[in-house]
Amino acid sequence: MNRTVLDLWVGLFVIAGIVSLLFLALKVGSMNTVKTADSYEIIARFDNIGGLKPRAPVKSAGVVVGRVADIRFDNETYEAAVTLRIDKRYAFPMDTSAAIMTSGLLGEQYIGLEAGGDEQKLKDKDRITLTQSAVVLENLIGQFIYGKAQEGTPQ
Amino acid sequence: MSGFGHCLRVKSLQDDTLVEITDATFGYGVRQVLKGINLTARRGQVVAIMGSSGCGKTTLLRLIGGQVRAGQGTVRVAGESVGELDRAGLYRLRRKMGMLFQFGALFTDISVFDNVAFQLREHTDLPEDAIRDLVLMKLHAVGLRGAADLMPSELSGGMARRVALARAIALDPMLVMYDEPFAGLDPISLGVTGNLIRRLTDTLGLTSLVVTHDVQESLKIVDYVYFVSEGVIVAEGTADEIRASTLPYVHQFVHGEADGPMPFHYPAPTYAEDLGLEAQGA
Amino acid sequence: MLRRSIEGLGQRTIEGVWRIGFAARFFGVMLLHSGTAFQRFGLTIREMYFSGVLSLIIILVSGLFVGMVLGLQGYETLQRYGSESALGTLVALSLVRELGPVLAGLLFASRAGSAITAEIGLMKATEQLSAMEMMAVDPIARVVAPRFWAGVISMPVLAALFSAMGIFGGYLVGVHLIGVDEGSFWSQMQGAVDFEQDILNGVIKSVVFGIAITTIALFEGYDAPPTAEGVSGATTRTVVTSSLAVLALDFALTAFMFRGIN
Numbered sequence: 001m002n003r004t005v006l007d008l009w010v011g012l013f014v015i016a017g018i019v020s021l022l023f024l025a026l027k028v029g030s031m032n033t034v035k036t037a038d039s040y041e042i043i044a045r046f047d048n049i050g051g052l053k054p055r056a057p058v059k060s061a062g063v064v065v066g067r068v069a070d071i072r073f074d075n076e077t078y079e080a081a082v083t084l085r086i087d088k089r090y091a092f093p094m095d096t097s098a099a100i101m102t103s104g105l106l107g108e109q110y111i112g113l114e115a116g117g118d119e120q121k122l123k124d125k126d127r128i129t130l131t132q133s134a135v136v137l138e139n140l141i142g143q144f145i146y147g148k149a150q151e152g153t154p155q
Numbered sequence: 156m157s158g159f160g161h162c163l164r165v166k167s168l169q170d171d172t173l174v175e176i177t178d179a180t181f182g183y184g185v186r187q188v189l190k191g192i193n194l195t196a197r198r199g200q201v202v203a204i205m206g207s208s209g210c211g212k213t214t215l216l217r218l219i220g221g222q223v224r225a226g227q228g229t230v231r232v233a234g235e236s237v238g239e240l241d242r243a244g245l246y247r248l249r250r251k252m253g254m255l256f257q258f259g260a261l262f263t264d265i266s267v268f269d270n271v272a273f274q275l276r277e278h279t280d281l282p283e284d285a286i287r288d289l290v291l292m293k294l295h296a297v298g299l300r301g302a303a304d305l306m307p308s309e310l311s312g313g314m315a316r317r318v319a320l321a322r323a324i325a326l327d328p329m330l331v332m333y334d335e336p337f338a339g340l341d342p343i344s345l346g347v348t349g350n351l352i353r354r355l356t357d358t359l360g361l362t363s364l365v366v367t368h369d370v371q372e373s374l375k376i377v378d379y380v381y382f383v384s385e386g387v388i389v390a391e392g393t394a395d396e397i398r399a400s401t402l403p404y405v406h407q408f409v410h411g412e413a414d415g416p417m418p419f420h421y422p423a424p425t426y427a428e429d430l431g432l433e434a435q436g437a
Numbered sequence: 438m439l440r441r442s443i444e445g446l447g448q449r450t451i452e453g454v455w456r457i458g459f460a461a462r463f464f465g466v467m468l469l470h471s472g473t474a475f476q477r478f479g480l481t482i483r484e485m486y487f488s489g490v491l492s493l494i495i496i497l498v499s500g501l502f503v504g505m506v507l508g509l510q511g512y513e514t515l516q517r518y519g520s521e522s523a524l525g526t527l528v529a530l531s532l533v534r535e536l537g538p539v540l541a542g543l544l545f546a547s548r549a550g551s552a553i554t555a556e557i558g559l560m561k562a563t564e565q566l567s568a569m570e571m572m573a574v575d576p577i578a579r580v581v582a583p584r585f586w587a588g589v590i591s592m593p594v595l596a597a598l599f600s601a602m603g604i605f606g607g608y609l610v611g612v613h614l615i616g617v618d619e620g621s622f623w624s625q626m627q628g629a630v631d632f633e634q635d636i637l638n639g640v641i642k643s644v645v646f647g648i649a650i651t652t653i654a655l656f657e658g659y660d661a662p663p664t665a666e667g668v669s670g671a672t673t674r675t676v677v678t679s680s681l682a683v684l685a686l687d688f689a690l691t692a693f694m695f696r697g698i699n
Contacts, residue, residue, distance in 0.1 A: 006486045013490045017594030020601035021640070027623070028529050028604055029630035220571050249573040260564035274572050
């Protein structure tokens with residue numbers, strides 16, 4: 001079997017395919033699914049998560065440090081149990097607080113972590129106790145109207 | 156022990172039958188194409204199977220090649236029952252057969268050389284220069300050594316047929332089957348092809364089975380002829396016997412008469428009836 | 438009259454079921470006899486040249502134009518909401534998830550699929566497949582299986598090239614023609630496109646399309662009546678059936694893959 005010009009073309013074809021896949025992987029997408037191996041999980045409970053979805057970013061000081069891995073409803077406490085998968089490179093104090101925030105007025109929802117001052121760091125399967133639920137726009141508007149109405153009533 | 160060997164040799168000397176078909180039937184669905192065929196071809200012979208178009212001659216070749224299986228009866232090639240062979244056995248047997256298809260059936264995407272080399276490359280581990288020698292020998296035998304580098308689309312009908320013949324004999328088979336080797340050839344190519352079949356059969360020690368409806372050309376070269384009509388053998392004999400035959404069907408066929416046992420008219424109501432003459436008369 | 442039409446319907450149904458069964462067996466036999474396609478990989482490479490390399494130009498040019506149109510239309514819509522910076526995300530996600538595999542599949546079906554059917558159909562009509570069988574060479578292993586694997590390998594390559602070319606087209610229009618900020622174009626794209634969820638799923642889609650298209654094309658050719666009308670009819674059926682198969686499979690795969698997300 002001899003080498004032919006045809007082999008060259010097919011070789012170029014395959015290489016072009018691999019290059020474009022690499023381009024898609026590196027330049028277009030990001031390998032931002034945090035691998036299980038180099039991450040740890042912490043659990044945060046919220047009264048209301050609003051529109052939070054699995055795979056939503058977890059940010060601290062605006063930097064993405066992890067992703068929401070799982071959202072479950074706890075039937076005993078009637079709360080939402082959110083599992084956060086955090087990159088191993090980042091460690092947070094025990095008294096870190098988590099809040100559900102919205103990027104912009106109508107943007108996607110994410111979890112913001114605010115570091116505390118504890119010496120001890122959060123470990124795998126630890127629980128964040130200080131949480132702040134999502135701001136539900138309807139409640140906000142309701143409160144606003146209620147407040148206006150109260151202002152308007154003569155005392 | 157020696158007696159046993161002696162016995163075998165005698166048997167092979169006497170029994171030089173290569174192809175033997177006994178009471179073979181075959182049908183596509185409900186339509187019976189072959190209704191009990193008996194046919195024998197001896198080693199070294201050129202045997203012709205003749206008959207009008209669509210009488211099941213090609214099906215007969217497919218039976219021998221094992222591409223279809225007989226409904227009843229047996230087909231034996233070199234002592235092996237083709238219908239009972241498994242896939243591997245069939246493929247082993249087919250390596251000893253060559254077949255020339257009606258229009259050559261050359262592989263159109265490779266050159267003449269590669270066509271003839273095809274089986275050598277598929278079935279042997281010969282080095283490329285040995286294959287080259289063999290291919291050129293086969294092409295030389297059909298007079299087309301100079302056409303080795305042409306593509307099949309550049310060949311005339313007669314040349315394509317000869318290349319296909321070279322391809323069919325590439326592995327030195329014991330049996331070569333020809334499906335209408337004379338169809339659509341000019342008179343010169345016709346003579347060339349006929350002579351080639353006879354010469355290759357004699358020089359290479361082949362057995363040739365020729366399916367054809369070209370009586371004049373094939374009677375010049377064959378040893379034995381079978382006439383097939385409507386799925387049965389209606390006549391058989393040597394070339395001279397066939398020429399002299401007084402059987403109406405054979406006579407019509409050999410002399411190319413328009414009407415006879417094979418009617419010129421397709422079955423129809425009477426002419427007068429169709430034209431409405433009888434209705435007018437009534 | 439009624440009876441005849443019912444009979445006709447019944448006959449066509451039986452015929453259809455029969456064909457599906459034969460196609461399934463054909464697919465199985467083809468997989469079983471794939472050994473040759475890998476042992477003699479040269480055969481497969483040769484077919485990759487015909488179905489893959491020769492489809493390159495149409496794939497690259499179409500990809501570029503589709504990306505450019507996406508850039509224009511996407512900008513037109515996004516700027517109404519003041520989110521032009523999401524143009525990169527829009528172009529990349531639509532190409533990588535949907536348009537890349539699907540359009541590359543449709544182009545592959547009409548460019549390579551039809552050629553495969555016509556070739557196999559003609560080989561059958563001119564008795565080349567029979568001749569091969571009589572030479573003790575299995576046409577499924579020698580002719581059909583290498584074409585199948587060549588198609589299955591070529592299809593994801595073509596889809597990836599289509600997507601990459603499309604994103605480049607969107608970039609040309611968005612950044613250089615309209616003037617969207619280059620930095621936000623790429624960074625928003627990277628933030629939104631996930632390797633596993635989006636790119637790998639797109640690759641899986643294109644592999645499935647490759648299997649479907651080449652199987653349909655090969656089967657139609659192998660099953661074509663050995664006449665001129667038979668082969669031309671089979672070629673038409675290949676393009677129609679495999680295009681529909683691509684679209685239907687795309688729906689099924691999308692529903693399956695992106696079920697949990699957003």
